[in-house]
Amino acid sequence: MKNISILGATGSIGRNTLDLIQRERDKLKVVGLTGANNIRLLAESAIKFNADIVATSNDNKFHDLKEMLSGHQVEVCAGINGVLEVASRQVDWVMSSIVGSAGLLPGLKALEAGANLALANKESMVAAGPIMKRAAEAQGVKLIPVDSEHSAISQVIRGEERDSLSKIIITASGGAFRNLTISELIDVTPEQASKHPNWNMGQRITIDSASLFNKALEVIEAKEFFGLKASEIEVLIHPQSLVHAIACFCDGGMKAHIGPSDMRHAIAYALYEEKRFNLPLEEVDLSKVGTLDFEKPDLLKYPALKLGFDVLEQGGLAGAAFNAAKEEALDNFLDHKLSFLGMADVVRATMDELSSKNQLSSEVELEAVIDIDRQARLIAKIFVDKF
Ligand code: NDP
Numbered sequence: 265m266k267n268i269s270i271l272g273a274t275g276s277i278g279r280n281t282l283d284l285i286q287r288e289r290d291k292l293k294v295v296g297l298t299g300a301n302n303i304r305l306l307a308e309s310a311i312k313f314n315a316d317i318v319a320t321s322n323d324n325k326f327h328d329l330k331e332m333l334s335g336h337q338v339e340v341c342a343g344i345n346g347v348l349e350v351a352s353r354q355v356d357w358v359m360s361s362i363v364g365s366a367g368l369l370p371g372l373k374a375l376e377a378g379a380n381l382a383l384a385n386k387e388s389m390v391a392a393g394p395i396m397k398r399a400a401e402a403q404g405v406k407l408i409p410v411d412s413e414h415s416a417i418s419q420v421i422r423g424e425e426r427d428s429l430s431k432i433i434i435t436a437s438g439g440a441f442r443n444l445t446i447s448e449l450i451d452v453t454p455e456q457a458s459k460h461p462n463w464n465m466g467q468r469i470t471i472d473s474a475s476l477f478n479k480a481l482e483v484i485e486a487k488e489f490f491g492l493k494a495s496e497i498e499v500l501i502h503p504q505s506l507v508h509a510i511a512c513f514c515d516g517g518m519k520a521h522i523g524p525s526d527m528r529h530a531i532a533y534a535l536y537e538e539k540r541f542n543l544p545l546e547e548v549d550l551s552k553v554g555t556l557d558f559e560k561p562d563l564l565k566y567p568a569l570k571l572g573f574d575v576l577e578q579g580g581l582a583g584a585a586f587n588a589a590k591e592e593a594l595d596n597f598l599d600h601k602l603s604f605l606g607m608a609d610v611v612r613a614t615m616d617e618l619s620s621k622n623q624l625s626s627e628v629e630l631e632a633v634i635d636i637d638r639q640a641r642l643i644a645k646i647f648v649d650k651f
């Protein structure tokens with residue numbers, strides 16, 4: 265029996281993970297589940313999967329969650345400490361699928377407790393990749409990518425020598441506004457940005473896909489997972505979202521990963537630790553798809569992507585600051601206090617301010633990451649009023 269916990273079980277990735285577990289209940293045992301506000305789904309999942317422990321990160325929801333689970337043999341806890349308690353339970357495999365930097369400490373705790381960590385929460389790799397990798401190494405456990413592009417990279421480079429790899433291409437669908445011009449982007453709303461043409465995901469990553477902030481995070485994530493330099497990563501817009509990554513080799517050969525726009529493919533690859541699982545997903549029918557298009561992204565239309573490459577080159581604490589400033593900018597866009605294009609302006613200004621004070625070059629240690637995250641949010645808040 266493989267013991268499993270899911271951090272962020274009520275979200276899009278968490279629900280997809282439970283869907284896979286449901287298919288193999290005789291081999292997979294759910295130990296812990298966490299959520300935040302959707303405690304009804306959290307309670308239903310805890311009952312359905314017979315979990316040992318659940319936590320809501322929202323202290324105010326503790327009593328309601330406890331009531332929903334009364335009469336069931338399950339430990340209930342709340343707050344960040346409750347989530348960390350779930351993360352520290354000894355299991356074989358943990359899905360890290362909390363959204364945003366709130367996923368960093370729980371994911372780290374799970375690694376420290378000796379679990380193999382499937383990492384959907386890209387923010388923890390962007391902010392603290394070296395810390396995550398050190399923790400995995402110290403415990404001798406695996407850190408497995410779940411992001412579709414990174415899962416695809418691990419699939420295409422498998423069995424190849426690192427020296428023979430010259431470049432990785434990751435694709436971006438272009439999100440909700442792929443066909444809009446820059447001037448048409450000025451007035452777009454959070455509601456419009458929340459509709460992804462190909463993927464069904466949480467709201468924040470959907471908006472980040474429209475701005476390409478998601479792709480910016482992903483190039484940094486690719487550097488951390490696969491030790492790639494900026495010059496070894498290329499992003500292409502690929503509207504069909506079928507080719508997720510392409511490895512380019514020194515002999516001119518290229519290996520592309522084609523997969524369905526369904527995260528259960530990448531989650532299953534992580535769940536079965538790089539073995540293939542028989543998933544009843546609809547096969548991609550290339551004769552129906554007909555054409556696969558690729559084009560270079562317009563960096564004027566997608567300034568976030570340029571910022572992501574700058575952050576990748578900068579290293580140090582730049583990733584943590586970038587992610588925090590981006591989260592603050594996104595909160596303000598969602599509150600209609602900042603325009604869609606204003607998000608990149610705020611993040612760039614925040615990064616410039618922190619760089620000019622020489623705040624980003626320190627070693628990536630946990631205390632420094634938490635501190636720069638706090639500083640970046642404060643500075644970004646000030647810039648929101650200026651843009
Ligand atoms: P969702 O918004 O759908 O789910 C987020 C999960 O995190 C929910 O369980 C939510 O609880 C919980 N949560 C929210 N805030 C907090 C907090 N402060 N503390 C603890 N838990 C919290 O997000 P997604 O599933 O779409 O994304 C999860 C992660 O996976 C992100 O890092 C995203 O970038 C990454 N990812 C997602 C993909 C996708 O297809 N969705 C693809 C690739 C990567 P509740 O719902 O109960 O409030």
Ligand code: MG
Binds near residue numbers: 412413
């Ligand atoms: Mg992705």
